[in-house]
Amino acid sequence: MxxxxxxxxxxxxxxxxxxxxxxxxxxxxxxxxxxxxxxxxxxxxxxxxxxxxxxxxxxxxxxxxxxxxxxxxxxxxxxxxxxxxxxRPPLFPWETQLVDYPDYADEPSVAFVPTWGWIAQQSRLNLPVTLPESIFRQLLAKCQVLLTSSLPLGAKLVQAVEELFPSDTQTLNNLNSIAGLVLRSPSRSVEALETMPNLQNDYSDLKESQQMALSLLTVKQLLETLTIPISLTNPVVEREWLTNVGVLKLKIEYQSQKSKLRVQGELPTRGIFQLQGNGTQAVAHSSSVGSLIVELPCQHINQTYTLEVDFPEIDQQPLLFVINPT
Structure with missing residues (x-):
């Protein structure tokens, strides 16, 4: 040996x-x-x-x-x-003592929160082809960032989709050209867009120019839904957004006699409203399905307000709306 x-x-x-x-x-x-x-x-x-x-x-x-x-x-x-x-069983790095973990989560408070519960809204858009979930999620995230920007709508469209395509001069020129067609097309109208005739394929099978047009059209419709213009002649505006647990219904009202901006929502799950503008904010909580109201003084028009809708049980990020009283 x-x-x-x-x-x-x-x-x-x-x-x-x-x-x-x-x-x-x-x-x-x-x-x-x-x-x-x-x-x-x-x-x-x-x-x-x-x-x-x-x-x-x-x-x-x-x-x-x-x-x-x-x-x-x-x-x-x-x-x-x-x-x-x-x-003396071994411990995980984050443990300091033995812990008994349940075999399953029987309380909503410890359930895993799914990400991007807002993307169910795609089914409400007027699109000839369904976008892959990852692409729609990326476009929605870009729209949330650009929503409060002072850029013209055409520039917002291009910035929202340009990361999906090669960054070269020819691609940017094509994006600008197609963005012009999207801007001139009637709201939520696919038929008027000549660059997208008879689309019967999946997104991955489309030509690059068709993918550009479809992405730009998606961004345009998202920005239209997330932007809420109200005025003395049109003091009440309603919006809906489909989530993976039901429909969020919003009623935004500009009460000129009371100089007040009022948001009433019908929630499909417990949530939080946070209304901000003119240096003030108001927060309202709902612990169950049902109605939720939040209000702020609105003494000056042409002031931008933002409404954050937070549904902790379906998404880790709130959904942002912009309200423009004029």
């Missing part, structure tokens, strides 16, 4: 014979398992002592030459490690 193997087995032997291992438990549990002998170490000692009393020479053994003992050492160590793991 080579020196490395001998060193390894001597280390194992040292571990087994260490003070914290040779306890009463070890003697009574581990040693009893050796071929049915209750205390083999004691018997071995007695046997060797007998040989010495007879005047014989104690026999020495090479550890590697006794396969049965070698296997037993490994079994004892394995058993000892199993006991240690059972008595």
């Amino acid at each position: 080579n020196s490395d193997s001998e060193s390894f087995h001597h280390q194992l032997l040292s571990l087994v014979l260490a003070e914290d291992v040779t306890t009463t438990e070890f003697s009574s549990v581990d040693c009893q398992e050796i071929n049915g002998v209750e205390n083999p170490l004691k018997q071995t000692t007695g046997f060797e002592g007998g040989r010495q009393e007879l005047g014989g020479t104690p026999q020495t053994f090479q550890l590697g030459e006794i396969p049965t003992v070698q296997e037993r050492f490994q079994a004892v160590i394995k058993h000892r490690l199993q006991l240690q793991i059972q008595n």
Whole structure:
């Protein structure tokens, strides 16, 4: 047997014979398992002592030459490690003590929150082809960022979709040209868009120019839905947004006699309204499905207000609307 193997087995032997291992438990549990002998170490000692009393020479053994003992050492160590793991289970990096986790989440408060519950709205848009979920989610996120920007609508359209296509001069020129067609098309009208005739394929099968037109049209419709213009001649505007748990219904009212902006919503789930503008804000909470109202003073027109709708149970991000009293 080579020196490395001998060193390894001597280390194992040292571990087994260490003070914290040779306890009463070890003697009574581990040693009893050796071929049915209750205390083999004691018997071995007695046997060797007998040989010495007879005047014989104690026999020495090479550890590697006794396969049965070698296997037993490994079994004892394995058993000892199993006991240690059972008595002191390992912890996750974020744990400081043992924690019993439930097999399932039976409370809504600990349920996992799905991401982007707002994307169900795509089915309400007038589009000839359904966009992949990841692309629609990206376009909606861009619209949320650009919603309060002072850029012209055409520039907003191009900025919202340009990351989906190669960033070169020719692509940008094509985007600008198609954006012009989208701007001139009637609101929510697909038939008027000559660059998108008879689309019967999936988004991935469309030509690049058709993908551009479809993306731009999607952004235009999203911005139209998220932007709410109200005025003295049109003081009440209603909006709907489809979520994965139902329809959010909004009624925005400009009460000129009271100089007040009022938002009333019908919620498909518990939520929060936060209305901001002119240096003030108002927050309203609803703990269940139903009606929710939030109001702010509105003494000056041509002032932009924002409405954040937060549904914690369906999405990690609130949905932003812009209200423009004129």
